[in-house]
Amino acid sequence: MGGAINLVQKRPTSSKPILTARTSYSTYNTLNADFSLMQKLSNKENAFYYALAGKGLKSDGYVTVPDSIRNASDTAVFLKEYGGNARFGYQFNANKRIELDYNYYNEYRGQGTKIKLEDGAVATYKTHFTKLKFHNNQGKLKMDFNVFYQLEHYGRDIEKMKKGNYTHIKVNSDRTDYGALALFHYKMANHSLSFGSDFRSGEVYGVDDYQTSTDKVINKGKLDILNISFSDEWQFLPKFKAIIGLNYALGNFHNGAFLLEEPTKATSFMQANSGYLDNKTWSGFSPRLALQFDFNKNMNMYSVLSRGFRAPSLDDVTRFGFMNIGYKEANPNLKPETLDNLEVGFRIQRKKWALQTNAYFSQGNDFMNYVATGDSLFGGRKLVYRKENVTTVYLYGVELNIDYAYSKHWHFNTNYSYNGSEIGKFDARKDLEGKTLTYVPQELSNFSISYISNKLTSSINIHYQGQMYLNEINTFIVEPLLSLDASITYEFYKKLSMRLSGQNLLDEQHMVSTDQVSLGRYLSVSLQYGL
Template sequence: MNPIFLYSISIVLASLSLNSVAEVDEEVTVVGTRTERSINDLASTVNVISSDRIEEELTRDISDLVRFEPGVSVGGTGSRFGLSGFSIRGIGGNRVLTMVDGIRIPAEYSFGGFMDARRDFVDIDSLSRAEIARGPVSSVWGSDALGGVVSFTTKSPQDFLQDSERSYVSAKAGYSSVDASTLGTLTLAGGNETVSGMLIYTRRDGEETENAGGNSDLGPGRESPDEQDIETNNILAKLSWAPSEGHKLTISVDHFESETNTNIGSDAGTSVFGTRINSRNTDDEKDRTRYSLSYHFDGEFPLASQVRASIYHQESESIQLLTESRTPPPFIANQTRTRLSTFAQEIDGITIQATKQLEIGETEHTIVYGMDYYETSVETLRNGGIVDSAGVAVPERLPFPTRGFPTTEVENLAFFLQDEISLLDGKLLLTPGVRFDDFEANPVGDAIYLDPRQGNPEPSPFDDSEVSAKLGALYRFTDSLSAFAVYSEGFRAPPFDDVNVGFTNFASGYTTLPNPDLESETSESWEVGLRLSGDYYSASLAAFTNDYEKFIESFSAVGFDPFRGLLLFQSINRGEVEIDGAELKIDADLEGIGLDNFSFRGAIAYAEGEDLENDTPLNSIEPLTAVFGLAYDAPSGKWGSNLVWTLVKNKDINDIDNPLIPGAPVNPRNIGRLPTAGYGILDLMAFYKFNEKFEINVAVYNLTDKEYIRWIDTGSIGLDSAQRFTQPGINGSITLRFTL
């Protein structure tokens, strides 16, 4: 770890005054321990993004959501498939658990160049908050919490029915120049202490996201983004019933759907196995629907003082259609090729969690225990064909329809136990926790998967179990100063598509093999931290080291089949990865230095990672990033503004595994990653409340019109023009909200 960096942020912390007069608000989180806790009482690092902050920053999507969260990122620039999942401290994809109201978001799945189902299934306007747990937390949440957890909580009727209000109606409209998108949200809520309900509907229409590119030429040299039309709809409905004090039942329905039409101009004029690609157009649809029934109990009986239980069903589907005009040798007549890929998941589950507070001698205990059970069904199908200009079918070497893996049922049963122990009159807080997960995958080899032309073997079932542990400690030296340390473990069960992947491409000369002997990926994390808090400020400093083992490498070359003349590929467990880093966060009310109504926030994230087996840098690590914000809120509360400065260090050749050096020869089979320059950008946000019923929010992003490429997006550049992956120049957003 960079010693100069650690020394510098230590000086910043030490320079904070301990004098006090006006308390900084404390943030409350659930994701760290499954119980409501102040962030200052956690022996770990958690960030909370409130709905107020979402509104003030004019957040449109999950990428905007973490715009000002160093160490957390979302990629997807320049892709037809849209935004990818979250990356936390250099670990991303399905290694970060993402949930909505405690229910897992569908997993990512990709196959070849025409299928990439991603995890952008949430509309931001439906959220009351987002919580981000950094580092492994499988002792709390189980599989996939290898790199961290992103937990979304949707809005509820109680968020709108304050005090004696019995009804609430609001309409919100917005526009963003960055993608010419319009937004409309209607919110209805009503009820009383016994029965309450809510309905939120959001519609978004937009186009491709702007960049700093120049030409709109067809082909890989294209700098402008590929043209897109995007439409999304989201409905969230809830009905709550509180039959008596301490008891509440809530029925929730959440439906999200999105359709994106793309003209992939950057592919026009390219060649695949000697065939010229004239044009490619895609129609990609995805949807997610969730039904859940939750029960909350708050009271006292021998086994629990609080119970949280839910039963749920969720289904999702990604449908991706490609229509391609192509001209094969001798380049006389055109053909039309189609590829239709689907990926569907269904999950049914039940969660029961109980909390009991006890006093044993001079110690206080908050015991959390319970079980999670969920059953997931996953299925994929690929179909396609080629017709000539006369509409006559052209034979293909690939058999259709086909599956990349057999339809699979996955069962997971888990039991967890955690004890928050308060000692020494509350000065010392110990939090041991343990979780046992048992999982089993049962594939079904149907006629499509076992088509003799495909050559797939009979799929193999898979079962395994994991025990994940955690031990955290927090010590309060004074009311203003505390320190924490935590050891935690994480794991990810082998994915269904790695255990039983099945695909043979005779044209390219390779086949894939299943591997029922795969082991779970595991991680161990050590983190220490220091927190300072006063009436004018709060600050935290954390340093961590994470060790990851048995990472699964998909489609690794394992040999050659001389009988069929095919290369053999298989998913296998690889060696070790280590990630070290440090993070600093400061929030301050500047009234203490005479700047009334001004506030400051700052955050810095630094990490370095290494593949210990190959002794190479880890390309998933983001560069050193800092975010500083200065806000002003008028004494009247009618208006305010926030200026945010984001600074990102360059990513140079020495920090990259297989760097792409400009001007050097390029291996088309292993292109490498382009180094990125450092950059700084300024964003300005403001609001004005005309009255209690009408409010306007505006934002101007990238005030200096800076041209830059984010490191997370360089993995998608390939042989295309890097300009197409630049971020937008100066752009603006506006929203208007009217409340009855």
């Protein structure tokens, strides 16, 4: 789904206006521009301030379907988007402020097929988001409060030709979300206490209106979630620290329905699942215990034992629609998942270099994961998926990151991660037991070199991605691949600079789903100010 993009990242501290701007031209006739402007209206401690930002992008895109299975209806996945942020605030003093944020986002995206419609199959997203925030420090007590409200409209035109029969569906879905949060932090001699609660409510009403028949498919529902959390960071010995935390989550799904109006044979296969959905209530605790030993201020080791509880989302239980790997069905019978996790890690920092490493093992119970149903959309290439509860999943891995500053100009970084996964038990699909989870590269590694001076900045990055699977039975394999990125930025006049960049310079393309190929070489030139 579409969503708000927060372009305002900083809070102004100067009465002098601060402007940044950038425009770029890239592969696939991609035009991009963005700006930000911020200012504190007085140098006094108590003052009003504002921050504004906007962006826009237009791209012809590329055909994501590989040549081997492409047909005449396959077209480029184009994109047009724009958005803006506005933040207005008042700082009472260094410890107290109030802010109001507003965000707007609009997207018009091609879906890669065209039969009769002027732009072919398209998707649109429009989002309005606003948040009111209040922050206050009173001695040892720090408080944060916020409330938010979001309106989102999702639209889509779907068209398909099968055996000479043309189908056109207009999808319109409206969603509202609102909520509130309160957090408190209190410092004592050897304790740092945190307590908080948040509530959020989401409601969706979507209609698939068939333009070539009388069918209407309606899905709706409402989900309320309450979280209450507490944690204590306890320095119980000079070199030992413990963090004890507990979160309680309560979710209530209600007013759910999947309805058919004036159905024909186009939607007859859905009738078995139509009707009003049962109300559901989920609840669970997420405890966490962490221990850290500090050898000195630059070296420590830690261990974490935790359990996470996660309830299904509103999209999971109500929304039928497209996602990046195919088409998804709603699953109103989805249950919450829990994830038991054990992690150990080590960190050391020296004057010129730093190293971090960790290892983890997790067991997911009723793990929520997309599984192909065996059907395809309209009998075509796009597979149909449904999020299911996998009885038991094992996740394990190691991570390593090393930074090295050879000099004030030259910097090196390398990192490596191994990510293993296995379906230990799956009561509904015994044939998938012992298989590896899809869309998870087993290895990831990066090596980068950066050069930084007063006017010139450049970098080279080598990225390695290990083998991964694109289907549950592990027969569709993406072999390991190597990619090369590079960039160079030169400031030629008072904060005004030019940047040249290239991603995937080796033009390494691979499958990212069962019917889509990845982006190839992507080159960009940009002119920027204040960045």
